[in-house]
Structures are given as C-alpha cells and as structure tokens.
Amino acid sequence: MDWDNLRFFLELARTGTLVGAARRLAVDHTTVARRIQALEKEIGTALFSRESDGHRLTEAGRRLQPQVESMESAFRAVESTAPASNEGLSGLVRIGATEGFGTVVLAPQLALFAQQHPKLVIDLLAMPRLVHLSRREADIVISLERPARGPVVVTKLTDYVLRLYASKHYLAKHGAIRTREDLRGHTFISYVDDLLFSKELQYLDELYKPDSFALRSTSILAQHRATAAGAGIAVLPAFIAESDKSLRRVLPDEANFTRTFWMSVPAETRHLARVKAVWDFLKETVEAQRDVLMA
Numbered sequence: 001m002d003w004d005n006l007r008f009f010l011e012l013a014r015t016g017t018l019v020g021a022a023r024r025l026a027v028d029h030t031t032v033a034r035r036i037q038a039l040e041k042e043i044g045t046a047l048f049s050r051e052s053d054g055h056r057l058t059e060a061g062r063r064l065q066p067q068v069e070s071m072e073s074a075f076r077a078v079e080s081t082a083p084a085s086n087e088g089l090s091g092l093v094r095i096g097a098t099e100g101f102g103t104v105v106l107a108p109q110l111a112l113f114a115q116q117h118p119k120l121v122i123d124l125l126a127m128p129r130l131v132h133l134s135r136r137e138a139d140i141v142i143s144l145e146r147p148a149r150g151p152v153v154v155t156k157l158t159d160y161v162l163r164l165y166a167s168k169h170y171l172a173k174h175g176a177i178r179t180r181e182d183l184r185g186h187t188f189i190s191y192v193d194d195l196l197f198s199k200e201l202q203y204l205d206e207l208y209k210p211d212s213f214a215l216r217s218t219s220i221l222a223q224h225r226a227t228a229a230g231a232g233i234a235v236l237p238a239f240i241a242e243s244d245k246s247l248r249r250v251l252p253d254e255a256n257f258t259r260t261f262w263m264s265v266p267a268e269t270r271h272l273a274r275v276k277a278v279w280d281f282l283k284e285t286v287e288a289q290r291d292v293l294m295a
Contacts, residue, residue, distance in 0.1 A: 001042055003075075006068045008035035009047060013065050014136050016054040026092075073268050090119035093278045096131025096138035097124065100220040100240055101160075101261065105293070106142075109285045113278075120274060128218040129197045133266060139275055140282070144200040146262045153270045157263040158286045160293040161238045162203060164255035165247045169230040177233075177250050180208055187214040187232035189223050203235050203257040238295030261286075 011021040011032070018029040025032065040047050047061035057065065097106055103126045114122050123138075131137050133152060141147075147154055166177075177183060188210035191201055195218050204210065214232040217223050220240070227234040228246050235257065241247050249255075263282060269275050286293070 002038070005035045005039040005042070006071065008032055009039055010068050010072060012036060012048065012055055013057055013061065016056070018055065088119060089117040089274045089277055091274050092121045092123065093140065093274050094123040094125065094138040095140045095142070095278065097126055097142040098144065099126050099128045100237055101142065102126025103221065104240055105289060106285065113281050122278070128220070133264060139269060140263065140265050140279060142261050142263050144198040144259060144261065147264050151267045152264045153267050154262055154264045157261040157283065158290065158293055159258050159260050161295050162235050162257040162259065163238055163241065163252065164207070164233060164250040165227055165236050165241045166233045166250050167228055167230045167246050168248055170232065171248060180251065180254065183208045185211060187212050189213065189215045189226050189232045189234035192216045192218055200259050206257065207255055239292050242295050
C-alpha cells in the first residue's frame with residue numbers, strides 16, 4: 001500500500017474538500033482525487049462519500065483514519081530523530097493565530113525569518129476563529145485559551161493589553177467621556193456575539209453594556225478601521241490601536257483589559273528542527289515586542 005496515498009487520505013479527511021487538501025499538500029486538486037481513487041481501489045471499498053459541500057468519511061474511512069494517524073505519528077517520530085540536514089531548515093510549518101496578532105505582530109517578522117531560510121515554507125493562518133491542533137490544521141497554534149487536554153506542549157507566550165478607543169473626530173462630535181455613565185447613548189463597535197470563538201473576547205461585559213452598535217464584525221481589523229472612521233467606540237488591542245494617530249484612549253484609568261496568548265504544539269512534532277526553530281523564533285519575536293503588546 002502506497003504511503004503517499006494514505007497521506008492524501010488524511011488531508012482530505014481533515015479538510016473535507018479536495019481544494020483544501022490540495023492546498024495543504026501543494027498539489028492540484030485532481031491529484032488528490034486520483035490518489036484517493038487509487039487508495040480506494042487498493043482497499044476495495046469507498047472511503048469518502050461525495051456530497052455537495054465536500055467529502056465525508058464513510059464508516060470504512062472512519063475506521064481507517066486512526067490507524068493512518070498512528071502511522072503518521074510513527075513517521076514523525078523517526079523524522080525527529082534523523083540527523084539534521086546540512087542544507088538548513090526546509091519543509092512546511094503552519095502557524096495558526098488570531099487575526100489581529102497574526103497580521104500586525106507576526107506577519108512582518110515571519111516574512112523576514114522566511115527570507116533567511118529559503119527552503120522553509122511558512123503558512124500563517126491569521127483567522128478570526130480557533131485553529132485546531134487536534135485536526136492538524138496547523139503545526140503551532142497561538143490561542144486565547146490554554147488547551148485543556150491532549151498530547152500537546154503548551155507555553156504562555158505573552159500577556160497583552162486592550163483599551164477603549166474612539167477617533168478624534170468622534171469625540172469632537174459627541175463630547176468628552178469622563179465616567180462610565182458618560183458612555184450612555186454612545187454607539188459601539190464590537191464582535192458578533194453568537195460568532196465569538198473565545199469567551200476571552202467578552203470584555204465589553206466587564207465595562208458597560210452598550211445601548212446600540214454601529215457595526216459588529218468577526219474581524220478585529222474591520223473593527224479598528226470602523227473606529228478610525230469615526231463610527232463609534234471600540235475595545236481594541238493596544239498593539240493595533242496605539243500606533244493609529246487618529247485614535248484616542250477613552251476612560252484610560254478604567255477601560256483596561258489584559259488577556260493572554262498561549263502557544264501550543266503537538267508533543268510528537270515539538271522536536272522537529274523546523275518546528276523548533278519557528279517555535280523559538282516566535283518566542284523571541286514576542287519578547288522583543290513586549291512593550292508594544294503591553295503599551
């Protein structure tokens with residue numbers, strides 16, 4: 001049985017679509033389809049049911065998946081003990097992070113790191129949702145909540161500060177805000193409540209329950225731009241808002257929130273050279289930007 005076909009099987013099982021698996025494997029989606037067909041022919045049964053929104057595992061596929069994952073774990077264990085290449089870091093490392101942190105803090109530094117290691121490919125999943133290690137969506141995940149279980153290595157990456165902000169134009173139009181009572185009647189910008197991916201994002205509840213919203217968005221970058229445009233008041237990470245000269249802090253002595261980023265990696269891949277190098281680089285990057293994160 002061809003191990004490569006089994007690799008393709010795992011990626012399709014995890015992503016649910018030919019296009020998603022192809023992107024993970026850096027091949028064309030027709031190659032994924034061809035590999036799956038070859039594997040099903042080898043085994044003699046269908047492993048996926050083709051549905052309108054993607055591919056779903058059949059009962060045979062569900063039985064096969066944990067066995068192939070065990071094979072994958074064994075392969076990675078062998079890989080982690082192999083002598084390091086003299087040609088430097090190579091291969092793919094995928095990092096999952098929250099949208100704002102990944103875009104503003106990590107992306108510029110990771111781009112420079114990748115330039116120093118031309119054979120290393122870095123995928124940055126900067127997304128307004130949780131990226132799952134258990135589904136193999138990433139090799140390293142930076143999250144707002146500490147993983148509660150699973151064979152993972154976890155470290156506290158950093159604390160960071162959020163504050164209440166409004167644009168200079170908004171404050172000039174609506175007047176000064178000196179107390180929490182002054183927030184009454186103001187328009188806010190925030191997350192979409194029923195689409196929050198972490199309870200750690202419910203910071204407005206700690207300060208004030210808004211009467212109305214100008215905009216709610218799953219994107220913190222969209223919230224920032226709407227605030228800068230003068231649409232309302234928002235709680236924003238200081239690492240995004242402090243560098244925007246159009247914004248002013250609101251209730252600076254009261255509206256302060258501290259949250260934590262946790263970094264995790266599967267225990268079985270922690271010692272792979274490329275993963276370890278990126279892990280260490282992320283820690284160094286965050287440490288160098290501690291003042292920005294804590295404002």
